Amino acid sequence: SQTIHQWPATLVQPVGSPLSLECTVEGTSNPNLYWYRQAAGRGLQLLFYSVGIGQISSEVPQNLSASRPQDRQFILSSKKLLLSDSGFYLCAWSVTPEGGNTIYFGEGSWLTVV
Amino acid sequence: GQNIDQPTEMTATEGAIVQINCTYQTSGFNGLFWYQQHAGEAPTFLSYNVLDGLEEKGRFSSFLSRSKGYSYLLLKELQMKDSASYLCAVQDSNYQLIWGAGTKLIIKP
Numbered sequence: 001s002q003t004i005h006q007w008p009a010t011l012v013q014p015v016g017s018p019l020s021l022e023c024t025v026e027g028t029s030n031p032n033l034y035w036y037r038q039a040a041g042r043g044l045q046l047l048f049y050s051v052g053i054g055q056i057s058s059e060v061p062q063n064l065s066a067s068r069p070q071d072r073q074f075i076l077s078s079k080k081l082l083l084s085d086s087g088f089y090l091c092a093w094s095v096t097p098e099g100g101n102t103i104y105f106g107e108g109s110w111l112t113v114v
Numbered sequence: 115g116q117n118i119d120q121p122t123e124m125t126a127t128e129g130a131i132v133q134i135n136c137t138y139q140t141s142g143f144n145g146l147f148w149y150q151q152h153a154g155e156a157p158t159f160l161s162y163n164v165l166d167g168l169e170e171k172g173r174f175s176s177f178l179s180r181s182k183g184y185s186y187l188l189l190k191e192l193q194m195k196d197s198a199s200y201l202c203a204v205q206d207s208n209y210q211l212i213w214g215a216g217t218k219l220i221i222k223p
Contacts, residue, residue: 043213043214043215043216044157044201044213046210090156090157096209101144101209101211102162103147103159103211104159105156105157106156107155107156108155108156110154
């Protein structure tokens with residue numbers, strides 16, 4: 001069966017510090033990979049998605065970046081965090097079966113920028 | 115623009131039935147999803163509808179009317195563990211998910 005893991009689960013970072021969140025998927029090949037952010041009490045915002053190694057699409061302008069160095073690895077980074085980067089970050093994966101592109105989420109990472 | 119509307123919050127009683135509505139306006143339609151999200155946790159997949167009608171999965175059912183741009187999630191025999199947010203999402207013509215802000219469901223004993 002397929003599993004997805006992301007880490008770290010929680011982190012507190014000072015403004016201006018770098019960020020690296022990692023996500024790996026097991027049990028499937030060539031998945032679509034996603035990074036979402038969910039601010040407190042708000043809906044899910046798609047940040048990046050990837051359909052293959054080295055292929056990254058950005059949905060919103062921001063100081064974040066994403067990379068996919070391996071088929072089942074997705075990394076979210078920032079060189080300098082802002083207070084507004086605080087939130088719940090979710091990695092997700094999907095394949096594209098005929099029945100729909102169901103997205104499955106990792107456990108999430110809580111980021112607090114202070 | 116693309117838009118998903120669902121109530122912000124609902125309250126129901128343990129053992130009762132509750133219906134959470136979702137209306138949408140999107141560029142194309144390739145299916146509608148419902149997810150459950152407990153506080154502080156990631157969303158988990160509940161249901162997928164692409165054709166009109168009712169899909170039943172145990173205590174949960176999901177209904178879709180494409181002509182009306184409308185769906186609902188029906189929860190029967192409510193349990194305290196059903197207290198969570200319920201997210202409606204529509205897959206547009208590019209297979210991208212458009213998310214609603216979620217409905218927080220509060221279950222009272």
